[in-house]
Amino acid sequence: MSETFVEITGLKKSFGPLEVLKNIDLKVDRGDVVCIIGPSGSGKSTLLRCVNLLEEPNAGKIVVNDVELTDPDVDIDSARTKIGMVFQGFNLFSHLNVLANLTVAQRKVLKRSEEESRRVALHNLERVGLSEKAHAMPAQLSGGQQQRVAIARALSMDPDVMLFDEPTSALDPELVGDVLGVMRQLADEGMTMLVVTHEMQFAREVADKVIFMDGGYIVEEGPAAEVIGNPQEERTREFLARVLDPTHHGPSDPV
Numbered sequence: 001m002s003e004t005f006v007e008i009t010g011l012k013k014s015f016g017p018l019e020v021l022k023n024i025d026l027k028v029d030r031g032d033v034v035c036i037i038g039p040s041g042s043g044k045s046t047l048l049r050c051v052n053l054l055e056e057p058n059a060g061k062i063v064v065n066d067v068e069l070t071d072p073d074v075d076i077d078s079a080r081t082k083i084g085m086v087f088q089g090f091n092l093f094s095h096l097n098v099l100a101n102l103t104v105a106q107r108k109v110l111k112r113s114e115e116e117s118r119r120v121a122l123h124n125l126e127r128v129g130l131s132e133k134a135h136a137m138p139a140q141l142s143g144g145q146q147q148r149v150a151i152a153r154a155l156s157m158d159p160d161v162m163l164f165d166e167p168t169s170a171l172d173p174e175l176v177g178d179v180l181g182v183m184r185q186l187a188d189e190g191m192t193m194l195v196v197t198h199e200m201q202f203a204r205e206v207a208d209k210v211i212f213m214d215g216g217y218i219v220e221e222g223p224a225a226e227v228i229g230n231p232q233e234e235r236t237r238e239f240l241a242r243v244l245d246p247t248h249h250g251p252s253d254p255v
């Protein structure tokens with residue numbers, strides 16, 4: 001039986017007069033992968049940043065694994081450790097080797113011992129296929145490898161859910177496949193994931209649900225075959241035409 005694991009209700013977020021998230025409702029079952037697509041400025045990153053408590057919503061409720069993140073009494077630092085986030089840039093500490101990049105937050109935030117944090121780090125480097133890079137410095141790695149280290153770092157905090165914000169868009173095209181391969185493997189292992197992406201093939205093959213955001217709302221939601229393959233909304237069709245065929249010249253982004 002499916003079980004709601006992430007529940008977002010009536011979420012609103014404004015920056016000054018700019019209403020970025022207007023009224024977001026979203027339910028994600030445990031182990032599901034939700035891909036979030038939509039035009040630039042539609043609020044996709046802001047939605048992830050609210051789930052990760054990097055932004056404080058103006059209204060609404062976010063519950064992850066029975067913890068209400070929007071409860072004013074919640075311990076934000078401890079709640080945030082359960083939400084793994086991977087950004088477009090890898091944000092590794094350039095002066096620390098790969099292993100130290102993976103152990104530092106475990107030691108500081110989770111208070112794990114050096115031995116335990118190294119064990120967890122090495123296990124997660126193996127998961128992303130980078131065991132042999134434990135002692136490399138970030139600058140010695142390709143962008144794809146650095147992103148896989150960033151994924152291993154997030155996994156090392158034992159997250160309930162992983163959020164990915166365009167994790168491959170800063171990468172050279174030949175490096176994209178390795179990162180998507182790791183994400184695919186996490187999906188197969190049952191990780192609950194919210195992924196902002198333009199990788200339609202990945203969404204088609206891996207997502208349990210695709211949501212299309214526009215103007216701060218979710219305007220379409222359903223299986224990839226419906227939202228990507230047979231969208232009901234004109235603006236979804238227009239967006240997909242542009243993403244899938246960059247030579248297509250349609251009207252500019254709806255506002």
Ligand SMILES: Nc1ncnc2c1ncn2[C@@H]1O[C@H](COP(=O)(O)OP(=O)(O)OP(=O)(O)O)[C@@H](O)[C@H]1O
Pocket residue numbers: 015018020038039040041042043044045046047
């Ligand atoms: N901290 C902020 N302060 C002011 N405005 C912001 C802030 N963060 C985001 N915005 C604005 O909110 C709107 C939505 O931004 P957001 O990054 O969520 O969109 P997006 O759908 O992720 O776009 P993209 O695909 O280009 O990353 C944009 O107009 C952006 O300029």
